[in-house]
Amino acid sequence: MTDARHIARQQSRHHSDERAQALRALLMAPLMTPAHEDFAAVRRHADELRGWFAREAGWPLHIERDCARLYKRPADLHDPSRGLPDYECRRYVLLSLACAVLERADPQITLRVLGERLLLLAADPTLASRGFRFALTAAHERRELVAVCRSLLQWGVLRRVAGDEEGYVHGAAAATEGGDALYDIQRRVLAGLLAAVRGPSTWSAEQAPVTLEERLSALVTEHVPDSEEGHRTALRHHLARRLLDDPVVYLEALDEAQRAYFINQRGAMASRLCDATGLAAEQRAEGLALVDEDGQLTDVAMPAEGTEAHATLLVAEFLANRPAPASLEDIAAFLAEARSRYGHYWRKSAREAGAEQELAGIALERLRKLQLIALDAGHARPLPALARFALGEADIRKPAAASTPSLFDL
Structure with a gap:
């Protein structure tokens, strides 16, 4: 009987640990495919996970055989640090156009065909009136398209069957033969990409919101009894x-x-x-x-390895011990001074004169994403949570003299 109870406790503990890991995995990867290592655990605990997210956060969770989608809707629409890495307005437009092409395409598509069909949508007069131009005639434009495709590959919307994107980027022109890639389109994953409560295409011309703030709010506003x-x-x-x-x-x-x-x-x-x-x-x-003491549930870890992470930690301590906001020039000057002490740990390019300006900008952006500082009129203002990095001088104490001689003293 004792052994049976022990086994039952072990099974219950394993069940709880696996469910917690599946929940954490969904928080980091809200759009998940079978390629994800925790997908099987998510499916095993589907009912409990659906109930927990609906009860605690009001986030719907849809789990199917080939896709799991947690519809995380942000509570703070005014945080400027949110968004995909290296994405700005132009690339988001390209991502939207690429998804529109894939939604109408056959189950397979090549990178070249995707680009050609995207060009047709990019020629819309409405986009042109807003200053958007995309022609695929220059290498940087092909590189932008490839960056969008790689995002879709990462999310599982596309699955590469053959070929490679680099040849396409370095082609003399988009129409030349040479580098290309063939993809399978994962329809269910594509359908779950948009996490909005209401799709933008459902707005009539009269109802369509105008400003960016109105559009963001309209996408995620939910009915409240x-x-x-x-x-x-x-x-x-x-x-x-x-x-x-x-x-x-x-x-x-x-x-x-x-x-x-x-x-x-x-x-x-x-x-x-x-x-x-x-x-x-x-x-x-x-x-x-x-x-998260393990540092897994974050896309910006601190502390972390690397030159930028080390510079960010130094800037955090500098700001935490400073009574007034600091300008970018103040922080760059601090990093230039810190380079003489820590530069031998940094990568070569960060040790060059003038590199402190770029390092300062990166450090401030990382601290803002972690909500440790606020940027006001070009000055970094410490927020209360930054106080945990206010380290003082190390208090090095000598060990007390031993009251009795040790074996090695004899």
Whole structure:
């Protein structure tokens, strides 16, 4: 009987650990295909995961045989640090056009055909009126198209069958023979790419929002029942999304209703979210952060390896110990000084004169993404969570003299 209970406890522990790992994997990869190492675990715990995400964050989770999609909808639409790495407005337009081509294409498509059909959509007068031009005649334009395709490959929307993209990038012209690639289109994954509550194509010309803020809001606005319970649930979902998706939640960033609910419920919320995800809660007077001690649930780790990560850590300590905001020039000057002490650990290009300007910009962007600083009029203003990096001088103490001689003293 004792052995049976021991086995049951082991099985229960394994079940809980696997479910937590599947939940964490979905937070980092909301669009998941069978190629992901945790996809099988996600399918095994599908019902529990669906219930947990719906209850705690109001995020729908769809799991099928060849795709899992957690529809994470951001709570903070004003965070300028969100977005895909190396993507700006032009590349997002190309991504949207590429998805429109794939939605109408046969099950297989080549990179060259994708480019040709994308050109037809890019010639739309509406895009031209907004200053968008794309001709695929220059190498940098082909490189942009390849970057979009590689994003789609990474998400599992495309699956490379044959060929290679590099030959296409370096071709003399888009129409020349030579480098090309053949892809399978994964329809179910493509259909789950957009996480909006309402698709933009459903807006009539009269209803279509105009400004960027209105468009973002229209994409993710959800129906809230007009009742006390409905508003309370909406508040809980909003705060849980911020705790799961943002590095830290500051009280000053919440409106009056959110702040009142958060102050009363943050202990219970943090406990539930931490129990399920394995995160650790750090509660302070200024707010709350859910911290991953393993550093896995983040796309910007700190501390981390590499020159930029080391420079970011140095800048964090510099700002944390500084009473006033610092300009980019102040931070660049600090890094130039730090180069004499730590430069032999940095890559060669970062040790050159003038490289401190680029390093300073990278460090500030990383700190802003982690919500450790705010950038106001070109100056970096420390936020409360940065205080954890306010390291003082090391206190080196000599060991006390031994009261009795050791064996080696005899």
